[in-house]
Amino acid sequence: MSAGGVDISFAKNNPKIHAILWSGYPGEEGGQAIADIIFGKYNPGGRLPVTWYQADYVDKLPLTSMQLRPDDSNGYPGRTYKFFDGPTVFPFGYGLSYTKFNYTLKAATNRQPIKLTKFQHCRDLPYKNGTFKPSCPAIAIDDLKCPKKFKLAVEVKNVGNRDGDEVVLVYSQPPVGIVGTHIKNLIAFQKVFVAAGTSKTIQFAINTCQGLGIVDSSGNALLPSGAHTIIVGDGVIVFPIQLTYR
Structure with a gap:
């Protein structure tokens, strides 16, 4: 549970973890909804609405840089899937399902x-x-x-x-x-x-x-x-x- 993307590479790369459920801030009925997904009562079909960056992304540009485009003169990477082409934990639009x-x-x-x-x-x-x-x-x-x-x-x-x-x-x-x-x-x-x-x-x-x-x-x-x-x-x-x- 988190408000946005977090670098959870430790879990993504763990061979004992086969799926990760992100529920954001799930609210009053969140526990029931999470249980329905974990036990297979409901088949989720959501996709990530944001890019999940790797932790070192925050060291590549200052918080005062607001532009989405890369700033080549200062070596700043771009923001969002539209302008960032570096490695991510999970890309924008990623999602899993119990079917294919x-x-x-x-x-x-x-x-x-x-x-x-x-x-x-x-x-x-x-x-x-x-x-x-x-x-x-x-x-x-x-x-x-x-x-x-x-x-x-x-x-x-x-x-x-x-x-x-x-x-x-x-x-x-x-x-x-x-x-x-x-x-x-x-x-x-x-x-x-x-x-x-x-x-x-x-x-x-x-x-x-x-x-x-x-x-x-x-x-x-x-x-x-x-x-x-x-x-x-x-x-x-x-x-x-x-x-x-x-």
């Missing part, structure tokens, strides 16, 4: 062309040397009406012998080479109940600007062109969306 789920991509949008008006102008973005930079790197989201959505359908199959809930997480990654942007960004999720031995297909329709947009180091909300990557779950499904301006 398999994902299958049933349908997806792979191309997203956007026609610009004469009032919408290209914005520049810094790219790493040696990476491809589109002729129109980005458009300010405030200049777009953003009516378009991209879609995907995911089949979730319960291949275990227990009924259970699964939380399907969908992330986006910006085009390769953009300097200073996030590693990935959670853009949608759905919780679905799937009985043992059965499957369900869930649908996502995600606004293009909300799903593929970035915020640059100056605080501008931009929609980059190029090959974005959609990741479902822990990378069990990965596919590109090519966004172009014309």
